[in-house]
Each structure stands twice: as C-alpha cells, then as structure tokens.
Amino acid sequence: MRLMVVLAFSAALTGCINRPVVSIPPASCAQLVPAEWSEGVEAAPIPDTTGLDGLAAVQAWAAAYVAMGGQLAKANGRTADTIGIVSRCEAMVNAARP
Numbered sequence: 001m002r003l004m005v006v007l008a009f010s011a012a013l014t015g016c017i018n019r020p021v022v023s024i025p026p027a028s029c030a031q032l033v034p035a036e037w038s039e040g041v042e043a044a045p046i047p048d049t050t051g052l053d054g055l056a057a058v059q060a061w062a063a064a065y066v067a068m069g070g071q072l073a074k075a076n077g078r079t080a081d082t083i084g085i086v087s088r089c090e091a092m093v094n095a096a097r098p
Helices: 002-017 035-039 054-096
Strands: none
Touching: none
C-alpha cells in the first residue's frame, strides 16, 4: 500500500521537475508615456486689453478663449493617450503571463 502511494506521488512530481520556470519582469508601462507630459499643458495667456477700444478688447478676449480651447484639447488628448498606452501595455504584460 505504501509503495503505491509513493509511486503515485513520485509520478505526479516528475512533471514538476522538468518544467521550466517562467519569470516575467514587472510591467513598466509608465515609461512608455513621454516624460515631458508630466509638466502639463500651459494655459493660454490672459490678453492685455490696456488701451484697446471695445471691439478690439472683445476680439482679444475671443482669441484668448479660442487659444485656451486648443490648450484644453491638447491636455485632454494627452490624458486619453496615456490611459490608452498604459491599458495596452498592461494587457500585453498580462497576456504574457502563464
């Protein structure tokens, strides 16, 4: 009876002995995001309307508003790109795991 138990365990363990150990390095997905993105996106400058008449002041503020919209779109694009980069990197690393 003991011999059968020993043989059963030894047969089961032989499969573990010959298997290679797979080691996957930790994911470094954050390194794929450009470093300069951590500095953020500067706001558009506030217009100096000193000495401007009514229409010229309105035009300066309208131009600043449009410029700020462009900066906001750039910042939001970076956020979406970063989330996409990290998500795809995590998926690749997780898919490589046994």
